[in-house]
C-alpha cells in the first residue's frame with residue numbers, strides 16, 4: 001500500500017535562514033572535519049562524561065516511544081513528558097489508544113504544538129500498527145517511515161532507542177554540533193546523518209545520537225555555546241567559541 005505524506009517544513013535549517021545560527025555551508029569559513037584520532041577522543045570524552053546516556057523523552061515501551069517522538073516535533077521534550085504521563089497511564093498500546101479515541105488524545109496533548117494534527121496521526125498510526133503489524137512497532141525502517149507523522153528522523157530514533165540499531169537521527173542540535181566542531185559538516189540533515197554514520201567509531205555508534213543531542217541541548221547551545229564548560233574545547237575547531245559565562 002502506498003501512502004502519501006506531506007513534506008515537513010525544514011525547521012532544522014530554518015534558524016540559519018532566520019539569522020539565529022551562523023550558516024555552515026561556506027567552505028571558506030568552515031574548518032576541515034576532525035581526523036579519526038580526534039574523533040575517537042571526542043567520543044571517549046563525551047562517553048566518560050555520560051557513560052549511559054538516555055533520551056529526555058519518557059516512555060514505557062517501543063510503542064510509547066514512537067508516540068512520544070511523534071509528539072516531540074516542534075515541541076520540547078519536557079512539554080511532551082507532561083502530556084504523555086497521564087496519556088500513557090491510560091493507553092500504552094495501540095488498541096488502548098484507539099479505544100481512547102482521537103478527541104480524548106487531543107485533549108491530553110492540547111498543550112503541545114500542532115496537537116490537532118498529532119492527535120490524528122497518533123490514532124492513524126495506532127490503527128496501522130494493529131491492522132498491518134499485529135499491534136507491534138515494526139523494526140524495519142521502510143515500515144516505520146510510512147506511518148503518519150513519522151519521518152526519517154523519528155524512524156531513526158525508534159530504531160536506535162527501542163531496537164539498539166546504531167542510527168544517528170539528526171535533529172537541530174546534532175546538525176549544529178556536527179557542523180561546528182566539525183564532525184561531519186553538511187548543509188542538510190540527510191548529509192550530516194550519512195556523514196556521521198560513516199565516521200563514528202564502532203564502539204560509540206549506539207550512543208552517539210544521545211551524546212551529540214545532549215551536548216547540543218545543554219552545552220553547545222545555539223545562540224551561545226557554553227565552551228567554558230565543554231569537555232572538548234581543545235578538539236573543537238569552531239572559530240567563535242564563547243570564552244566565559246560573563
Ligand code: SF4
Pocket residue numbers: 180181219220221225226227230231232233236237238241242
Ligand atoms: S568548544 Fe564550544 S563550540 Fe566547540 S563543541 Fe564545545 S561548546 Fe560547542
